[in-house]
Structures are given as structure tokens and as C-alpha cells.
Amino acid sequence: MKGFVSICLLLLALSSTVIAKPPRRYDLELEDATSQTPTACVDDDVTCALLDATKWLLQQQEEDWGWNGGISTSSVVLAMQLANESWYHGKALKTQLGIKQLEIELLAELGRSAKLSGCGTSSQRHSRLAKISVGRLALYILALESTCHDTRDFYGNDLVELLEHNMRRFPREGFNNHFQYSLGVLALCQSGDGSVKLKHIRELLAGQREDGCYRFDGEVGPDVASLSVMALSCAKASVPASFRSRFVQKFNNTVSCIRSKQQEDGSFGNGISTALASQALKAANIPPSLWRADVALQRVLETQHEDSHFGNLGATVQILPLLANRHYGSVEDVKMACNIQGTDSDNSQSGGAPSVPTEQPGPPITIQILIENGIDTEEPSVTVSATAPAGSTLFQFLQEAMASSEGAFSFESKMTDFGNSMTSFNGLANDGVNHRYWSILIGSDRESASTGTDGIFPEDGGEYIFYYRSY
Structure with a gap:
């Protein structure tokens, strides 16, 4: 010691x-x-x-x-x-x-x-x-x-x-x-x-x-x-x-x-x-x-x-x-x-205390974002690509995707004490009365995310699914 x-x-x-x-x-x-x-x-x-x-x-x-x-x-x-x-x-x-x-x-x-x-x-x-x-x-x-x-x-x-x-x-x-x-x-x-x-x-x-x-x-x-x-x-x-x-x-x-x-x-x-x-x-x-x-x-x-x-x-x-x-x-x-x-x-x-973080943007990486309606399965899925510097949050990738999609992709969010909470994709909003909400799934295994878009830092080639379902 x-x-x-x-x-x-x-x-x-x-x-x-x-x-x-x-x-x-x-x-x-x-x-x-x-x-x-x-x-x-x-x-x-x-x-x-x-x-x-x-x-x-x-x-x-x-x-x-x-x-x-x-x-x-x-x-x-x-x-x-x-x-x-x-x-x-x-x-x-x-x-x-x-x-x-x-x-x-x-x-x-x-x-x-x-x-x-x-x-x-x-x-x-x-x-x-x-x-x-x-x-x-x-x-x-x-x-x-x-x-x-x-x-x-x-x-x-x-x-x-x-x-x-x-x-x-x-x-x-x-x-x-x-x-x-x-x-x-x-x-x-x-x-x-x-x-x-x-x-x-x-x-x-x-x-x-x-x-x-x-x-x-x-x-x-x-x-x-x-x-x-x-x-x-x-x-x-x-x-x-x-x-x-x-x-x-x-x-x-x-x-x-x-x-x-x-x-x-x-x-x-x-x-x-x-x-x-x-x-x-x-x-x-x-x-x-x-x-x-x-x-x-x-x-x-x-x-x-x-x-x-x-x-x-x-x-x-x-x-x-x-x-x-x-x-x-x-x-x-x-x-x-x-x-x-x-x-x-x-x-x-x-003395072991955290030091001041520094921000150095990484090289650009590209991910795939999928929008799926699990309630109305006849509604076609939407897939968009998004490119941003490595180390960007998933929310920042969403912003890049909306800016470059020429209207094919849009979302809305609310700022809470826990960061940005997604409330709507392509006009389909969370429905509290009928308990229908957007959730985040990650990768081909569709693993449920443990945090929101501000806490997810995508890797190059990653796939991120926003899935509308009832709870």
C-alpha cells in the first residue's frame, strides 16, 4: 500500500x-x-x-x-x-x-x-x-x-x-x-x-x-x-x-x-x-x-x-x-x-480523485438506425444511415440522421433530469393512455438498452432499433 x-x-x-x-x-x-x-x-x-x-x-x-x-x-x-x-x-x-x-x-x-x-x-x-x-x-x-x-x-x-x-x-x-x-x-x-x-x-x-x-x-x-x-x-x-x-x-x-x-x-x-x-x-x-x-x-x-x-x-x-x-x-x-x-x-x-475530462472528437463512423412499429406490423420499417465522430452519443447520431434524411426521418424528444427522452418518431408518439412507447434495441440480438440515447455511444457499423410497442 x-x-x-x-x-x-x-x-x-x-x-x-x-x-x-x-x-x-x-x-x-x-x-x-x-x-x-x-x-x-x-x-x-x-x-x-x-x-x-x-x-x-x-x-x-x-x-x-x-x-x-x-x-x-x-x-x-x-x-x-x-x-x-x-x-x-x-x-x-x-x-x-x-x-x-x-x-x-x-x-x-x-x-x-x-x-x-x-x-x-x-x-x-x-x-x-x-x-x-x-x-x-x-x-x-x-x-x-x-x-x-x-x-x-x-x-x-x-x-x-x-x-x-x-x-x-x-x-x-x-x-x-x-x-x-x-x-x-x-x-x-x-x-x-x-x-x-x-x-x-x-x-x-x-x-x-x-x-x-x-x-x-x-x-x-x-x-x-x-x-x-x-x-x-x-x-x-x-x-x-x-x-x-x-x-x-x-x-x-x-x-x-x-x-x-x-x-x-x-x-x-x-x-x-x-x-x-x-x-x-x-x-x-x-x-x-x-x-x-x-x-x-x-x-x-x-x-x-x-x-x-x-x-x-x-x-x-x-x-x-x-x-x-x-x-x-x-x-x-x-x-x-x-x-x-x-x-x-x-x-x-x-489522490485517486477523477481528473478533468477532455473532449477529443474521434474519426467519423457510420451506424444504421431502424424505426419499427411493433403494434401496426403492416407499417413499413424505416432505415437510415447516420455518420458522426466516434464518441458521439446516439442522440447526436439521431440529429445527424434527421438533418441528412431530407424529410424521410424525424423525431421529437423531451429533456428530462436524465437527458433526452425520445417521445416520437416520424410522427408516431408515445401513448400513455394505451401504454405504448418507443424502446431502444441494440444489434442483431435486439438487446434492450439499459440507458437512454445520451448514455449510448455507438460503434462503427452498429445497428440501433427504435421499436414501438405496448407495455
Whole structure:
């Protein structure tokens, strides 16, 4: 671990230093008014629920720019990034202050551990670091990874090494269930470079009962099994060929456990359990028709309160990724925006914090855009080509296509808190009354997009289908 002595002193100082009171929020709100002004959502229940929930989360930001006294800052940052990676890249002042507070909170927590354990030789390092819980450290790593930090060099600390060390003694007091362990595996997996080992996968599988469920799951609600499936789905690339058949068998057992928990009304228990189960089945690529995905989503939406949260802050941050068609294993997708934005991979100059992105347009590339009406199948499809610099968003390609099509192709969109939302193609608009909307499919496999047109960066020769269908 780099710079141990100096960072130890820094952390000790942080843990005992009173941070000055921040400027009045009113002043910053004036400066940041444009980026924080709410906009109306499109006529779509899921989009509206997503927008309203994120606005509510932002309203819970406290005077120090964290959430819930620092307990939930990492969870909120992670949820906001999974909901829309543009939240960080938009560079809004409140957003950047929230992420800076995330860094301060982690440094303070490292400092408290150093103060309790003593600080000096490298032989004391692991006893000091072991005082940070695996669950909290995993959430810190996931939040930092989603906001373009280098978790291998966070102000001189290798957080990934720290996490792996803290996961070695399992089970033990305070770290004895597979929900926390699954969070740890997810964080190792999302940090890349082969951090997940076979021993981690074996431990997750060993916690299963014969029916594929986990001991801490009750009669209703497969919460631990759901997080385990998300972790295993992410880590499956690390499974050696000699263990693959065993892995697949045990993995499928846990998926079956989750599916067996679905009730007649489509839920998997309460709103949190239903959201986690839905995210897990999505991560495992289980066809939606096999588990009534749309019905489960409706049960989750019904738990949203009039003031837009889902019962409390903790429930809201766990449900938010589902509303964006993502899950806790989607951090790798969110991180793609870091490379596209030109973030410098060497962040040691800024203690692991993200550097200022640079924009360098790439060479021109061409994609195909298809417009298909899945409701009126007699309506002919429209195909147009679009050319734009590499690194352009799909929305920018749409603009180029409309400008060059000489009237053969047109679209309309609305700006929301999550970027441009497509509302109409060639005069055929979203129909909220009859639940008919445009969706985005990608490639010959027609895979559903996990983000909107502002979050998709086409590759040369790619095919992007805008498909009109009912939900």
C-alpha cells in the first residue's frame, strides 16, 4: 500500500479535525440553479417514478453535502450513478460536493480505524484496516468506481487489497452472512483486474441450502439469494473450466430459489425484496416472461409514497437501479462513460480523485438506425444511415440522421433530469393512455438498452432499433 506512513498521519488528522461549516446552501443553489432545476417527466410510470425518486434523494442532501449523517452517502452516490451516469459527468456543483464528501467520509473512517489500532509499521496495517466492515467498504468501492476513481490508489490506499484482506476471515462476529459477502464480491468484481478468486465464488456457493436459498432468507423474500446471484453473475468469467459445471448447477439452484419466492400478485415479498429479486433475475439474463417481470415492476411502483420515496432512504436507493433497468452488477457499464469522457487513468496526482475530462472528437463512423412499429406490423420499417465522430452519443447520431434524411426521418424528444427522452418518431408518439412507447434495441440480438440515447455511444457499423410497442 503506497505512502502508508504519510497517509496514516493524514487520516489521523482528518479523524480529529472539525471540518468548517460549508457555505449557505442558498448561495450554492443560486450558482447551481440551471443543473438542479427539475423538469417534467415523460408520460411513462417508470420514468416518472425514477425522476421523482432521484429528486427526493437529492433533497435529502445535508448541509455537509452527504446523506444520513454519512451513513448513506456511498449508497446514494452509487444509486444515482446506476440511475444515470450523466449525473456525475454533468459536473453540477452539488454533485461534485457530494462526491467530495464521500471521499472525506471514507478518509475519516480510515482515520478512525488508524487511531484505534495504532499506526506505524506495515505489519500493523492489516489489523488497522480490518476494523472497517466489509459491507461499508464494498459500498464505498462501488460508489468510487462508478464515479471514475482509482480504488487501487485512493489517497495512497489500495482499497481493493483492503477489501480482499477483510473478507478472508469469514464467518466471524459482525461479518457472518452472505449478503455482506456478496457485496464484497460485487465490489471486487467491479474493480476489475481479476480481483475475484475461486475461493470467493466457492464461499458464496457454500452458503446455499439444498434448495439454493440462503439461511438468512426467511419464508418470504430472497434478499440474500438475490444479491448472491448478482455477485455470481458478475464473477462468472472468473470461474475456471474445471469448476464450471458445478458452478452452473449451484447458480441455477439459486435462481430457482428466487423464482420460487414469487407470489401470486407478482411480488417477491416487500418492495425491497421484489426490487432485489428483479435485479438478480435481470443480471442472470432470465427471460422476463418466465417470471412476470412487468407485474413485479408494478408491485414495486405501488410502494412509492406520494412524496416520491419508497418508504425510507435505504429502500429508495435499493429500488432505484431497477427503475433504470440496471442492477448492482451494472457499475462496469456506468464506468464506460469514464473512458469516453477522457478521464485520465493516472489519478495519483489528485489522490485517486477523477481528473478533468477532455473532449477529443474521434474519426467519423457510420451506424444504421431502424424505426419499427411493433403494434401496426403492416407499417413499413424505416432505415437510415447516420455518420458522426466516434464518441458521439446516439442522440447526436439521431440529429445527424434527421438533418441528412431530407424529410424521410424525424423525431421529437423531451429533456428530462436524465437527458433526452425520445417521445416520437416520424410522427408516431408515445401513448400513455394505451401504454405504448418507443424502446431502444441494440444489434442483431435486439438487446434492450439499459440507458437512454445520451448514455449510448455507438460503434462503427452498429445497428440501433427504435421499436414501438405496448407495455
